[in-house]
Amino acid sequence: PEPGGCCCRRPLRANGCVANGEVRNGYVRSSAAAAAAAAGQIHHVTQNGGLYKRPFNEAFEETPMLVAVLTYVGYGVLTLFGYLRDFLRHWRIEKCHHATERKEQQDFVSLYQDFENFYTRNLYMRIRDNWNRPICSVPGARVDIMERQSHDYNWSFKYTGNIIKGVINMGSYNYLGFARNTGSCQEAAAKVLEEYGVGVCSTRQEIGNLDKHEELEKLVASFLGVEAAMAYGMGFATNSMNIPALVGKGCLILSDELNHASLVLGARLSGATIRIFKHNNMQSLEKLLKDAIVYGQPRTRRPWKKILILVEGIYSMEGSIVRLPEVIALKKKYKAYLYLDEAHSIGALGPTGRGVVDYFGLDPQDVDVMMGTFTKSFGASGGYIGGKKELIDYLRTHSHSAVYATSLSPPVVEQIVTSMKCIMGQDGTTLGKECIQQLAENTRYFRRRLKEMGFIIYGNEDSPVVPLMLYMPAKIGAFGREMLKRNIGVVVVGFPATPIIESRARFCLSAAHTKEILDTALKEIDEVGDLLQLKYSRHRLVPLLDRPFDETTYEETE
């Protein structure tokens, strides 16, 4: 690895294997020529002048052209059939299931915009059985799903009464396996439930400030390594209610392309100017920062009151990790503020589970506002913001959540406290450390196996969120249903939630998944991948060979 810059270079692998395209006539091409030929892959191995203490491997393989064309043809056919069905429904040849206005209201201004519902009626309804599946057990490594049937093509569902037991759960954000109904967390929460009850019945500023909340906030501050922290009842509300308290009109927000809806909503509610930089692209961010400082506000050219950079630790739809060392370097250079949303990365990354700051080995004091949620790795609900004491004191008085929203419920607080102490090792066991290690091993194993099978996987090698690309609209429905038939529950996403040619299935790995569970899941994914022809990757990793490469082994590269 050479210092000084990201390179689109594919080094020969350490174990001596070569991959597709690097061998001609049995001879290995030099890696420079191979890099020129490997144009379809964007593979960043960054060792950027010492900013990164470990290799940053992120890959987003481009959509193969044939697959893109077939995806458009698929959407085209679905659109044409949608128009046909709408025509039939309009002329009453087909039964109309969706909401329409009554005949008496025909002459009024229309209540429903028919065309905006087009995708929902004609595409989403066809494969609606892949979402909103009711579960009836704790969402651990395995979950029970209530079986439902539809006799009118998903317009209505009937419960058969059966429960599909023991479905392998690849969709829950249960990174450290704390979604349990037994164990020390549950016992502690039950005791607190008996003592404090469930409801708080007030906001933080009135009479809803329990001693449990103070205890939690001190613990969160020590966990993150910041001066103070504040906890809120809902993770989404933490973002959308606190960003307006931090920035306002005359401030600039630089937000990543793929930021979560809560960050986007908070940014819009604040009234600040929003500029979007390309996902994880530091050149784009630097250009925006430079332009903002040189040109100032749009018409008056006055300097911006504040520049706030909004990024996430792990982006849950891409599986990518933010380039935090570079962002912090940029923020220091241009004197902007950084708001880091660690919803998915707290507890899931880093050798001690302290999140993306720990993962890169950076100083938590460099991040101005550290936000996170307790929903994912701690098995509870709610969110927090951590930072300097002045910031948190300001938020205690000015945040909308503190003034208007009910505070966290006591059993939930106890769950967070117990799980956090477990992760930090303060409960006297090594359970936390084992969970973190198990998650890291699971992540690496799962991603490697999927790549070897030939699927296109997005994201960073260390992120426990694994998006598997499906591309075609029909395969979205087919994948979800086939996996449920084989007793595995997955989450699938399509257009318009993702770009039109990037529909995906998203796996969330958990420390609760044992190797057997992962192997079963991988076997089924392999089968379904062959059945649905999902193995699009043209850069297959050759399974590990022990012997060093020599010219006559070229046939194994295919």
Added chain:
Amino acid sequence: MNVGVAHSEVNPNTRVMNSRGMWLTYALGVGLLHIVLLSIPFFSVPVAWTLTNVIHNLGMYVFLHAVKGTPFETPDQGKARLLTHWEQLDYGVQFTSSRKFFTISPIILYFLASFYTKYDPTHFILNTASLLTVLIPKMPQLHGVRIFGINK
């Protein structure tokens, strides 16, 4: 499919025509249409070309200039409800590559059709009229304009 939107793009319709492979799919679609028309034994080559041109322009008019709004709900409370797809492209920025491509392609089809119909007067009138219905709405001066209240 609102299971958590994965991007902060307010209106995905603006970027659809820029996506990878869209132009190729469009060209292949026109080629397929032409081959199907050529395979019908009743149509001579000039008739097939004129029909390709007319049907292509009709389809382009309907999908780019007649249908308004988005087929899905957008988080901007319907700013694009009264805009056709052409007007939504790239949020109204003129002369982007997609707009240039979709302006040039009916013109190329028109040239080919004129050549293969040997500049016959009837075919000429049909082809030119159909080309004009597709070219005039694309002019930047007509952005948001509804002549005679058509398609308001």
